[in-house]
Amino acid sequence: MLKLFKLLGNKRLFILLMGLILFIAVMGFTLGSRTKLSWPEKFVKDTVGFVQYVFYKPAGYVAGLFEDISELHALQEENEQLKIALSHYTRDKAYYNWIEQENERLKNDLKFTNAQKEMYDYTWKIAHVISVNDDPVNRTIVLNIGGREGVKEGMAVSSAEGLVGIVSHVSNFTATVKLVTTMDARDPNSNGIAVTAQGKENQIFGVIESFDKTSGNFLMSRIDDKKTLAEGDLIVSSGIGGVFPRGMIIGKVTDIQVGEFGLTYTATVKPAASFTDWKELFVVFAPEAEKE
Numbered sequence: 001m002l003k004l005f006k007l008l009g010n011k012r013l014f015i016l017l018m019g020l021i022l023f024i025a026v027m028g029f030t031l032g033s034r035t036k037l038s039w040p041e042k043f044v045k046d047t048v049g050f051v052q053y054v055f056y057k058p059a060g061y062v063a064g065l066f067e068d069i070s071e072l073h074a075l076q077e078e079n080e081q082l083k084i085a086l087s088h089y090t091r092d093k094a095y096y097n098w099i100e101q102e103n104e105r106l107k108n109d110l111k112f113t114n115a116q117k118e119m120y121d122y123t124w125k126i127a128h129v130i131s132v133n134d135d136p137v138n139r140t141i142v143l144n145i146g147g148r149e150g151v152k153e154g155m156a157v158s159s160a161e162g163l164v165g166i167v168s169h170v171s172n173f174t175a176t177v178k179l180v181t182t183m184d185a186r187d188p189n190s191n192g193i194a195v196t197a198q199g200k201e202n203q204i205f206g207v208i209e210s211f212d213k214t215s216g217n218f219l220m221s222r223i224d225d226k227k228t229l230a231e232g233d234l235i236v237s238s239g240i241g242g243v244f245p246r247g248m249i250i251g252k253v254t255d256i257q258v259g260e261f262g263l264t265y266t267a268t269v270k271p272a273a274s275f276t277d278w279k280e281l282f283v284v285f286a287p288e289a290e291k292e
Contacts, residue, residue, distance in 0.1 A: 250269060
């Protein structure tokens with residue numbers, strides 16, 4: 001109580017306090033009873049807005065600065081990764097060029113014929129699917145290129161991901177492709193694919209001659225040694241037999257089992273190609289053998 005009396009005893013402070021209370025009361029009354037502001041009210045409102053702008057604008061710049069620094073850090077990390085990838089590409093490119101030059105030199109030393117040099121020099125011609133036959137027994141697709149473009153029966157057809165099928169019929173403007181998903185070991189008209197594991201020092205060979213429609217996987221059989229194959233290995237066509245060109249990607253190994261009679265092994269291979277979403281496909285033109 002004594003402090004309150006002392007405060008009230010200070011006339012200047014008392015008058016200032018009462019004026020502030022009266023000003024707030026008048027402001028509340030005027031704002032509650034009307035929508036149009038007087039010039040003092042506008043002055044106060046504009047002053048407060050200006051102060052907020054002065055303080056908030058730098059705060060926004062500071063927040064944006066920290067955000068830019070964070071994005072710059074992420075950009076720097078991405079740049080480092082791209083530099084590493086570029087260095088790997090440069091190294092692999094140099095190694096590839098060295099192998100290519102050595103290969104060419106050895107071919108010349110061994111006096112390879114032109115036919116031997118061009119044996120695996122394939123040409124890929126792009127094609128589009130114009131129709132699909134969903135017959136489960138004989139599923140085929142029709143492409144928009146044919147005999148006019150040099151397409152012939154027996155040519156392999158691949159997507160960007162992997163082998164799709166083989167040309168079974170050709171007209172002047174179209175080509176019918178029998179899909180590899182129709183392969184059946186019990187069908188005498190079904191062509192098996194001689195395959196190998198890419199990148200293996202000890203070459204392993206096998207045959208893909210059937211497709212399991214239930215699991216959606218190929219079955220690779222006639223594998224002599226299980227140790228030469230592992231899950232995740234990339235399986236490609238070996239070119240043996242001449243039906244499918246060498247190096248066509250088939251898929252990856254997901255499982256290895258003992259064969260039917262326990263003498264060999266079989267492997268489950270998940271297809272690399274998609275057989276549902278058709279986009280661009282490629283007909284593979286392999287060089288033909290020279291006739292004597």
